[in-house]
Amino acid sequence: MNRRERIVIVGAGLAGLRAAEALRDQKFTGELIIVGAETRRPYHRPALSKQLLTGELRAADLALHSYVRLAAQWRRGTSALRLDTRRRVVELPGEEELRYDGLVIATGVQQRHLAGAPRHDPRVHVLRTIDDATALQRTLRSRPPERVVVIGGGFTACEVAATARELGREVTIVSRPKTLLGKVLGRETGERIARLHRSHGVGLALGAEVVHWIAQPRGIALHLSDGQVLLAGCVVLAVGSTPAVQWLRGSGLTLEDGVLCRPSCHVVGASDVVAAGDVARWPNLRFEAVPRRAEHWLNAAEMGRAAAASLLAGPVDALPFIPLPRFWSEQHGVRLQVAGMPTLGKETIRLAGRASRPKVLGHLRNGRLIGVTAWDSPPEMLRWSAELERELLRPTPSTSIVPVTVSARVDRLTQLVEWQLSRGERVGARLN
Numbered sequence: 001m002n003r004r005e006r007i008v009i010v011g012a013g014l015a016g017l018r019a020a021e022a023l024r025d026q027k028f029t030g031e032l033i034i035v036g037a038e039t040r041r042p043y044h045r046p047a048l049s050k051q052l053l054t055g056e057l058r059a060a061d062l063a064l065h066s067y068v069r070l071a072a073q074w075r076r077g078t079s080a081l082r083l084d085t086r087r088r089v090v091e092l093p094g095e096e097e098l099r100y101d102g103l104v105i106a107t108g109v110q111q112r113h114l115a116g117a118p119r120h121d122p123r124v125h126v127l128r129t130i131d132d133a134t135a136l137q138r139t140l141r142s143r144p145p146e147r148v149v150v151i152g153g154g155f156t157a158c159e160v161a162a163t164a165r166e167l168g169r170e171v172t173i174v175s176r177p178k179t180l181l182g183k184v185l186g187r188e189t190g191e192r193i194a195r196l197h198r199s200h201g202v203g204l205a206l207g208a209e210v211v212h213w214i215a216q217p218r219g220i221a222l223h224l225s226d227g228q229v230l231l232a233g234c235v236v237l238a239v240g241s242t243p244a245v246q247w248l249r250g251s252g253l254t255l256e257d258g259v260l261c262r263p264s265c266h267v268v269g270a271s272d273v274v275a276a277g278d279v280a281r282w283p284n285l286r287f288e289a290v291p292r293r294a295e296h297w298l299n300a301a302e303m304g305r306a307a308a309a310s311l312l313a314g315p316v317d318a319l320p321f322i323p324l325p326r327f328w329s330e331q332h333g334v335r336l337q338v339a340g341m342p343t344l345g346k347e348t349i350r351l352a353g354r355a356s357r358p359k360v361l362g363h364l365r366n367g368r369l370i371g372v373t374a375w376d377s378p379p380e381m382l383r384w385s386a387e388l389e390r391e392l393l394r395p396t397p398s399t400s401i402v403p404v405t406v407s408a409r410v411d412r413l414t415q416l417v418e419w420q421l422s423r424g425e426r427v428g429a430r431l432n
Contacts, residue, residue, distance in 0.1 A: 005030045005312070008090055008098055010080045010247075011106030012036020012172045014045070018054065018304030019298060024068045026312055032072040033098065035090070039077040040130060046297050048133040048161040050330065053140065054166060059103060060131050080107070081252040083377060085270045102311045104266065105248070105259055105275040106304060109241035109295065117237060119217050124235045136208045137161075139234045142166055146233025147172060148220055153180045155329050157238035158193065161202050162331040164234075168376055172203035174210065174222070174232055185342055189361060190412065193331070195407035200332045203415075211363030220240075241295070244278045257281055258293045263306040276300065276307035286322040286392055287341050287370065296327040324389055339376065339385040340371030340392075352380045360384050 007023060009016045012034050015155030036042075037430040040160070045064040062339035067185045073090075082091040083103075090098040099224070111128040118124055125136040125242075140148070148155045148164045153175030164171045179190035196203055205224055212223035243258040253269050258281035260268045265282060267273040275282075277300035283289045285297055303321050310318035330339045351372070353359030360380045363371035369391045373380035 005101035007032055007100065007104065008101040008281075009104040009106060009131060010090060011033045011104070011108055011244075011279070012038065012074070012076060013042055013106065013300070014064065015108070015300040015304035015307075016106040017042040017066060019106060019308040020070050020072055020278055021066055021068050022305040022308035023312070026071055026309060028312060030101070033075060033100075034072050035078050035080055035092070035098070037077070037079045038129060041074075041076070045132060048127055048130065048415070049156055050163055052130070053137050053163045054134045055137070059134065062130065064249070080247045081432075082392065083248050083253075083274065085251055088272065089316050101272065103273040103313065104272075104304075105279060105306055106277050106300075106307075107244040107247070107272065107279050108300075109278045110244045111237070112242050114210070114237050114239050116210070116213055117151075117235070118213055118220070119237075121215050121220065122219055123233060124237065126237050127160060128241070131181040136234075136236065139386060140164060141171060145171070146154065148234045148236065149174060149220075149222060149230055149232040150236045150238055151175075152236075152238035152240065153177045153182070153206070154184070154238060154240060155181065157236070158197070158326070158328060158331050160236050160238060162200070163198060164236075165200055165202055165332070169234075171201075171230075172204075172205060172231075173197065174208055174224060175207045176207070178207040180204075180206070183343065185336075185338065185373055186345070186349055187346060189336075189375075193336075194374070196332055196334060206422040215395045218425045241278070243281075245279065245291070260291055262315070262321075263320035264310045264315065265321050266315045266318060267305065268308055274307040276303040276310045282321065284301045284318050284322055284325075284341075285343060286324065294325055296325060297328055299318075324385070324392070326334065326385070334376045335378065336376075337374040337381045338371070340369075340388050341380070342371035342373055344370050351384055352377065388429070 001331050009019055014033055042064040047057055047062055048172050078092055080090050089279045092098055110128040126132055147170045149172050150161045151174045161171050179187050180193045182190040202267055208224045208226040210222045212227050214221040219233045220235055222230045245255045248255055253267055258279050259275040261280050261282035263274050263283050263285050265274045266287055267275050280294045281291045281293045285292045306321040326339045342363040345365050347364050349362045350358040351360040353361045359377040361373045362369050372388050
């Protein structure tokens with residue numbers, strides 16, 4: 001695209017910031033405008049459930065700084081209202097229309113709420129922004145040491161529970177799934193995480209949900225489906241998130257569980273629009289051709305850069321974005337590290353450690369290593385992540401006659417995915 005044109009980035013978080021940096025790195029000299037709903041500059045979100053709650057870090061410490069001179073116009077505290085891809089216009093409040101020659105969608109996700117929860121009670125919290133974390137920190141520190149109830153069984157729920165316990169609070173996790181993090185890491189690791197929380201005094205109500213809320217002066221009474229009644233001085237709703245795509249309704253883009261993208265991050269239905277981060281659903285052809293979202297911090301950074309490169313290259317010359325997903329979590333002083341896509345695995349094997357307490361688990365699909373989970377073992381994680389990378393480069397049995405690298409298979413799958421998307425078909429090819 002013309003280097004003197006205007007690129008608009010909607011979303012001023014990590015993915016938007018990294019996209020802006022990549023544009024300047026690749027010598028885009030045109031006008032750059034970054035639109036963000038929050039008034040703050042981009043900041044480090046993983047610290048919200050840990051260091052910010054404990055007071056180890058302040059809000060100002062979380063700010064992200066650009067490593068290049070962006071020369072960008074920042075429109076903080078401004079929400080995009082609509083997108084008109086035909087006219088190449090982002091509509092802003094006050095009937096303002098922001099024309100673009102290239103657009104990066106990086107609006108991330110928004111917190112999911114729980115039906116029936118008294119959301120306006122100051123003792124009920126969500127955790128998505130710095131303001132959310134600051135409000136929760138105030139409740140945890142200012143009230144008597146009453147029970148904290150965390151509703152949800154994902155990473156945020158587990159990390160908040162561990163942090164609250166570190167602050168000396170009595171804590172109970174209420175999770176509708178019977179296994180913590182089971183959808184992400186599988187039953188074996190999920191059960192081990194549950195044992196870790198129990199060993200640190202965290203109560204667990206698994207396979208249960210809140211059926212009735214009663215707000216009282218002394219606390220909030222939660223009646224659970226398993227018959228328990230919990231009295232909480234603080235409730236944290238950590239029941240997941242949804243892609244922030246409301247402003248894209250009516251744009252003609254496919255918005256089923258995020259913005260549907262081609263392997264190159266180009267949005268299906270618009271050649272001059274790319275998407276990055278938690279809001280984007282795309283096929284990672286390193287693993288398979290099924291479009292998925294990846295709500296991980298590192299993915300947002302890497303995808304922001306890749307989307308910017310694809311936007312400048314154009315849909316014909318852009319390369320597929322095929323990262324090796326990596327993320328981590330710290331709970332009760334234990335670091336859990338993950339590489340690859342364990343959710344696609346059908347079985348697990350022990351790669352390091354004792355049988356009763358494995359340090360590293362491998363996740364297999366069709367006998368092939370597709371993900372690695374490490375339990376407080378950074379050196380072993382480095383070793384097995386490298387092995388996973390090599391494994392994904394090896395030819396599969398179906399390609400044993402003529403060796404095929406992952407790049408060649410990606411090229412073949414890219415053509416198939418593009419063809420299916422152009423016909424409006426469900427994408428279902430796999431990279432085995």
